[in-house]
Amino acid sequence: MRAIKKTIPHIFLMGYLLIILYPFLFVIFSSFKTNNQDIASNPFGLPGSISFDNYVNAWVNAKISTYFFNSLYIGVLAACVSILFAAMLSFAVTRMRYNKVSAIVFQLILLGMLIPNNSLLLPIYGIMRKLNILDTHMALILPYVANAIPFSVVILAAFMRSLPGEIEEAAVIDGLSSAGLFARIIVPLTIPAIVTVFIINFLGNWNEFLLANYFLSNDALKTLPVGMVGFRDAYNTNYAQMSAGIVFSVLPVMIVYAILQEQIIEGVTAGSVKG
Numbered sequence: 001m002r003a004i005k006k007t008i009p010h011i012f013l014m015g016y017l018l019i020i021l022y023p024f025l026f027v028i029f030s031s032f033k034t035n036n037q038d039i040a041s042n043p044f045g046l047p048g049s050i051s052f053d054n055y056v057n058a059w060v061n062a063k064i065s066t067y068f069f070n071s072l073y074i075g076v077l078a079a080c081v082s083i084l085f086a087a088m089l090s091f092a093v094t095r096m097r098y099n100k101v102s103a104i105v106f107q108l109i110l111l112g113m114l115i116p117n118n119s120l121l122l123p124i125y126g127i128m129r130k131l132n133i134l135d136t137h138m139a140l141i142l143p144y145v146a147n148a149i150p151f152s153v154v155i156l157a158a159f160m161r162s163l164p165g166e167i168e169e170a171a172v173i174d175g176l177s178s179a180g181l182f183a184r185i186i187v188p189l190t191i192p193a194i195v196t197v198f199i200i201n202f203l204g205n206w207n208e209f210l211l212a213n214y215f216l217s218n219d220a221l222k223t224l225p226v227g228m229v230g231f232r233d234a235y236n237t238n239y240a241q242m243s244a245g246i247v248f249s250v251l252p253v254m255i256v257y258a259i260l261q262e263q264i265i266e267g268v269t270a271g272s273v274k275g
Contacts, residue, residue: 057241070222087187094157
């Protein structure tokens with residue numbers, strides 16, 4: 001009876017996993033099929049033969065390679081810069097002795113999380129136009145960094161508060177300045193939370209569509225989500241190549257998560273319990 005009770009949750013979890021993977025398996029199988037007729041006749045069946053022609057055509061002919069590297073470059077750079085600023089700000093409001101100012105600054109950061117991103121489209125567009133950086137990657141990097149800072153500060157500050165004060169006191173006795181304490185002590189101890197924040201910010205930047213669609217008009221500068229819309233319009237009769245393009249868009253996220261999954265879990269849970 002006890003074995004049955006332990007088995008039931010696993011059965012439900014396996015069923016949930018199959019439901020989640022069902023559409024993705026359809027995309028993978030379709031990406032190896034030759035034409036729409038093969039997909040329509042046997043949507044979830046295995047392809048008759050393994051051929052990477054769809055991937056090659058999507059990567060070269062449909063400019064997926066250009067969109068892919070644009071998204072990768074913008075997503076990684078914006079995530080790293082936002083973490084740098086958020087980590088410094090989190091260190092200032094949690095470890096430095098400015099209680100009243102730190103409380104005010106942290107409340108302002110929380111207020112920044114209450115504003116819907118879509119409502120800021122027109123103000124951001126006006127700022128980018130005045131800076132004369134529209135139709136450049138900087139028009140996306142600056143908003144991405146600014147948008148990620150409030151959430152990043154909340155996560156990193158919660159983690160930094162859980163660090164014991166004795167470590168800080170010992171470092172100060174050894175002669176470390178505030179900059180040295182931040183760079184050599186706090187940042188290495190905060191790596192699990194930093195990795196978690198990086199993944200979340202990178203995913204948000206990688207999947208962002210609205211700003212990329214309105215701020216970039218040069219086809220050579222477009223990101224993958226925007227490029228996939230054009231890909232769909234140009235190849236709406238070839239679902240096999242569309243499926244290959246979708247796999248390209250999902251692959252980096254899966255690789256990053258597979259490599260850093262332990263750090264992500266540790267970063268999510270480590271700051272929740274002191275001790």
